[in-house]
Amino acid sequence: MKIILLGAPGSGKGTLAKKISNDFKIPQISTGDLFRAIVKEDSLLAKKVNQIMKSGALVPDEVTCEIVKERISKPDCNKGFILDGFPRTIAQAKALEKISQIDTVILVELDNDIIIDRLSSRRVCPSCGEIYNSQDNLNNLCKKCSSPLIQRDDDKPETIKYRLEVYGTNTSPLINFYSDRLLKVCSAGSPDETYKPVKSFLEKMEEEIE
Secondary structure (H helix, E strand, C coil): CEEEEECCCCCCHHHHHHHHHHHHCCCEEEHHHHHHHHCCCCCHHHHHHHHHHHHCCCCCHHHHHHHHHHHHCCHHHCCCEEEECCCCCHHHHHHHHHHCCCCEEEEEECCHHHHHHHHHCEEECCCCCCEEECCCCCCCECCCCCCECECCHHHCHHHHHHHHHHHHHHHCCHHHHCHHHEEEEECCCCHHHHHHHHHHHHHHHHHHHC
16 A cells, blocks of 8 residues: 655654554655655755754655665565655655655644644654654653654754744645545544544455455
8 A cells, every 4th residue: 555644844744654554564754754864965956955844845746756666676665665754845846746646635624723733733753753742841851762852953942933834735635636535534642542533444345455
């Protein structure tokens, strides 16, 4: 199964993707993670992507598409994959159509006020990548490796608001682009509540594909 997850930053796409990946044994491909790995490299591309990410803007389509194309060509994607954070524009969606045929698109919906509250409270371990809520981790240390937690630049309130504006302008039109294969789910409840209808839908689709 080849799946796209659509939704605003902080809507819960990453959490949903992990559940799908675990149950259906297909890799989660997050462009955010791919970009964050790139910026650790010592290259001109790394410096360029780093500057763009800190501003909250989108990485240029040609750069993003090339990175994604290379990733989904790897052996672990032979049975399918989950794209989390790509495509974000109509241009990217059209480019993806030339690279791979997508089976379904899941739209994760959540109010902006809830998103801003969630993301501004998020803290990340720079060593192992674990994610926490600042309200739940009072000592500000990772429970797995004891490294001090950080707040990413793109999780700061002023950047979040800009990211939501960018999403509304560039990504929302994708809802119409993928209307023929779109599943909508609200993520206001718990992760399990969000996942339940998605799992049922994907199980039925998996049977049809096989």
